[in-house]
Amino acid sequence: MTINQSGWKPEMTSGDQQGPTETFTGARALMRDEALIFEIGSTDTTGVDFGEVEAPASDRLGGLARNRDIGLPGLSEPETVRHYTRLSRQNYAIDTGIFPLGSCTMKHNPRLNERVARMPGFADIHPLQPVDTVQGALEVIHQLSNWLVTLTGMHSVAMSPKAGAHGELCGILAIRAALEARGDTREVILVPESAHGTNPATAAFAGYKVEGIPANGAGRVDLEALKQRLGPDVAAVMITNPNTCGLFEPDMKAISDAVHAAGGFVYCDGANFNAIVGRVRPGDLGVDAMHINLHKTFSTPHGGGGPGSGPVVFSQALTPYAPLPFVEKTADGFQLVEEETAEEHHARSFGRMVAFHGQMGMFTRALSYMLSHGADGLKQVAEDAVLNANYVLRSLSDVLQAPFGDSGPCMHEALFSDKGLAEGFSTLDIAKALIDEGYHPMTMYFPLVVHGAMLIEPTETESKAGLDQFIGAVRSVVERAKAGDETLKGAPWYAPRRRLDETQAARKPVLVWEDPNLVQAAE
Numbered sequence: 369m370t371i372n373q374s375g376w377k378p379e380m381t382s383g384d385q386q387g388p389t390e391t392f393t394g395a396r397a398l399m400r401d402e403a404l405i406f407e408i409g410s411t412d413t414t415g416v417d418f419g420e421v422e423a424p425a426s427d428r429l430g431g432l433a434r435n436r437d438i439g440l441p442g443l444s445e446p447e448t449v450r451h452y453t454r455l456s457r458q459n460y461a462i463d464t465g466i467f468p469l470g471s472c473t474m475k476h477n478p479r480l481n482e483r484v485a486r487m488p489g490f491a492d493i494h495p496l497q498p499v500d501t502v503q504g505a506l507e508v509i510h511q512l513s514n515w516l517v518t519l520t521g522m523h524s525v526a527m528s529p530k531a532g533a534h535g536e537l538c539g540i541l542a543i544r545a546a547l548e549a550r551g552d553t554r555e556v557i558l559v560p561e562s563a564h565g566t567n568p569a570t571a572a573f574a575g576y577k578v579e580g581i582p583a584n585g586a587g588r589v590d591l592e593a594l595k596q597r598l599g600p601d602v603a604a605v606m607i608t609n610p611n612t613c614g615l616f617e618p619d620m621k622a623i624s625d626a627v628h629a630a631g632g633f634v635y636c637d638g639a640n641f642n643a644i645v646g647r648v649r650p651g652d653l654g655v656d657a658m659h660i661n662l663h664k665t666f667s668t669p670h671g672g673g674g675p676g677s678g679p680v681v682f683s684q685a686l687t688p689y690a691p692l693p694f695v696e697k698t699a700d701g702f703q704l705v706e707e708e709t710a711e712e713h714h715a716r717s718f719g720r721m722v723a724f725h726g727q728m729g730m731f732t733r734a735l736s737y738m739l740s741h742g743a744d745g746l747k748q749v750a751e752d753a754v755l756n757a758n759y760v761l762r763s764l765s766d767v768l769q770a771p772f773g774d775s776g777p778c779m780h781e782a783l784f785s786d787k788g789l790a791e792g793f794s795t796l797d798i799a800k801a802l803i804d805e806g807y808h809p810m811t812m813y814f815p816l817v818v819h820g821a822m823l824i825e826p827t828e829t830e831s832k833a834g835l836d837q838f839i840g841a842v843r844s845v846v847e848r849a850k851a852g853d854e855t856l857k858g859a860p861w862y863a864p865r866r867r868l869d870e871t872q873a874a875r876k877p878v879l880v881w882e883d884p885n886l887v888q889a890a891e
């Protein structure tokens with residue numbers, strides 16, 4: 369194995385012999401172009417034996433019965449198993465390689481967490497069970513709440529929101545309830561350019577007018593522009609910190625002081641708390657509400673859209689308006705405070721975010737992660753995440769332009785632009801060529817403030833050797849793009865599918881498979 373600036377390359381044992389360029393099946397060993405189940409299945413095959421039905425469906429269901437065959441494909445049981453197993457082997461996951469998506473934080477999920485989450489006392493309970501039969505689960509929620517409140521230096525926490533964006537809505541609804549309680553009809557929320565896209569979406573969804581605040585040359589909130597815009601119509605400011613350029617907002621305290629002096633509230637998007645956990649307490653920075661993405665900071669990778677969990681921590685001022693339910697420790701054990709049991713001081717709660725208590729499977733994983741790392745270990749998580757991202761930033765900034773490279777270290781993610789690629793080559797070509805190199809691409813074209821943005825987040829668990837190999841791959845691909853290597857435009861060459869039309873699936877979705885023979889028969 370050789371390690372050099374461009375990473376390590378395994379030595380091939382087969383020598384320089386050339387194999388055939390094509391195979392009979394078109395497969396490349398384990399890589400095969402798996403057909404759709406509609407293409408390989410047939411309507412007269414089935415993998416299950418159903419008994420004969422006594423009466424035709426139309427007799428039993430009246431007008432509700434289907435009047436024509438819908439053409440669902442059938443396969444034998446082993447064919448079905450193979451089809452889905454083969455598809456599953458085309459997945460890229462944190463368990464198969466580095467997941468460099470920025471603003472997304474694919475965390476390693478220690479197997480211990482899975483053991484704990486699957487314990488029957490957590491996995492097999494029902495949210496409507498009597499509370500005296502789920503004391504252990506309630507204790508987990510309570511302990512996790514204490515960790516979150518302590519780590520953030522805030523006053524209270526709502527555990528129920530089911531993702532980061534859901535947490536934002538929760539925070540903004542609490543702010544609205546607090547404003548309404550004092551008869552205040554402010555209707556503007558200020559969202560700096562460096563904020564995550566969900567922030568303006570949340571503000572608009574909650575019925576506010578959204579106004580932007582420019583970023584300064586260093587990729588941070590322009591403090592003076594923000595101060596000038598503050599006034600009696602501003603309900604809140606939503607600040608992402610660390611922001612979507614992967615930078616810490618150093619003026620956070622000054623921003624909070626100015627917003628409070630103008631009678632508004634400070635919402636902080638803390639989705640990327642993994643960069644500062646154990647190092648910074650948002651409560652010390654004057655934050656009134658902040659969501660934490662458990663799935664980005666305390667394990668549970670969330671590829672493919674879930675699962676997520678976005679608890680929201682609140683300042684003292686917003687605590688009375690926080691949603692129900694929450695878990696309270698009493699002399700008789702753990703109790704759920706719900707609408708019926710809410711004492712006077714919770715009576716101002718704005719309502720509920722979910723039917724029950726939140727994402728229990730993630731609470732158990734997050735608490736195991738915290739307990740197994742300890743307070744010092746969590747601090748090291750943040751330090752290693754930042755170290756890894758800066759290693760990527762500095763290792764690539766001679767081949768890629770880092771727009772904020774001069775304004776100090778980054779936090780958990782490194783941001784590059786497409787400046788310097790040969791005419792006609794784009795960020796997309798880099799991303800597709802990385803697939804050929806065996807990597808999931810980085811986040812592309814986000815944040816919008818940087819042209820052709822490439823946002824790379826390595827996370828803290830990647831080793832130096834692993835990072836060197838990834839950096840070597842990016843470097844090699846970028847050098848090809850700078851030299852105008854036309855083969856990049858066809859990438860990926862080795863994936864099961866070649867370059868796809870990026871928008872056709874959204875513009876012309878095929879949601880129903882119509883078997884041409886069946887359609888004809890019905891007509």
Ligand SMILES: *Cc1c(COP(=O)(O)O)cnc(C)c1O
Nearest residue numbers: 471531532533564566637639676
């Ligand atoms: C991921 C992220 C969100 C959204 O979180 P979801 O759990 O995907 O809803 C919001 N803000 C920032 C800064 C993020 O990184």
